[in-house]
Amino acid sequence: MFTGIIEEVGTVEQIKRGQNSAVLLIRAKKVLEDTGIGDSISVNGICLTVTKLYPNGFSADIMHETLNRSALADLAQGSHVNLERAMPANGRFGGHIVAGHADGVGKIVRIQRDDTAIWFTLQAKPELMRYIVEKGSVTIDGISLTVAAVTQTDFSISAIPHTVSRTVLKERKENDIVNLETDLIGRYVEKLFSPAEEQKKKSTLTREFLSQHGF
Template identity: 65%
Template sequence: MFTGIVEEVGVLKSIRRGTHSAVLEIQASVVLEDIHLGDSIAVNGVCLTATSFSSTHFTADVMHETLNRSSLASLRPGSRVNLERAMAANGRFGGHIVAGHVDGVGQVRKIQQDDNAIWYTIGADPQVLRYVVEKGSITIDGISLTVAAVTKDSFSISAIPHTVAVTVLKDRKVGDAVNLETDIIGKYVEKLLTPAEEPAAAPTRITKEFLTRCGF
């Protein structure tokens, strides 16, 4: 579990591609301070497992499913990535509940300066937008942000200069792909409010003919 508060920006040193998978080697410093094999680290909002590490980098395997559902496949050596370690139970909860399970990939449609803020408009599919609400939370490339506006095919957020400066938001340009994770609470509420399907009735041998034979 994560909070969407990016701890540092790392650099992809190499990507070894398999037939349907990949191994990322990422240069970092902060997230390596107390790293252990098997630790979860969010990379641009995608929860990955550290499979090896040194004093300067860590590696993580990326499965076929993850490559299909995120923008990680578009990374190249030298790409900057947002990094966050799993949430500590004894720390402040600064963002919102982030699972690191990407719901879809959006596209940057517009970037606009607004005094001391920068507006980003992100196009997204309907199955993602159904869980995006004004003033609700959204995760873009692992960054916990507040939704400022929603339309039928996009949503917008307003980011402060600090957030842009310390994350890969400042690298994003119109047309770039971004990982999106909607607020997990909405998805659970929808599931719980959806009527469960009734199990199919078991076949019965009680027929009109059977009842007649038995004197009914």
């Protein structure tokens, strides 16, 4: 579990691509502290398992499913990535509940600057947009952000200069593809209610049936 508060920006030192997978070697410093093999690190919002540790970095495997559903497939040597270690039990919860499992990708269609913030407008597929609500939370490349505005086809966030300068947002341009994770709680609520409605339609269990059988 993560919070969407980026600890540092790492650099892709090497990427080895297989037929349906890849291995990343990422140069980092901060996230190596207290990290062991098998621990989880969020890389641009994707939870990856540390497979090897080095004095100045770590390796992680990327599976076929992850490459298909995220923007990690676009990484190249020299790419910068947002990094966050899994949240410790005694840590501060500065962002929101982030699983590190991307729901899909979005496309930056507009970047605007005002006096105090930088606005990013992103397009996403309808199956993602349904979970994005105004004033709710969304994760963009692992960054916990608040949704400022929503339409049927896009949404906007307003990022303060501090957040932009300390993450890969400072490098993002219009038409770039980013990883998106929608609000986990909203998806759980939907899942819990939908099966219940289906069960009501299919169930033959009635008050009369229970009464007849001694309940």
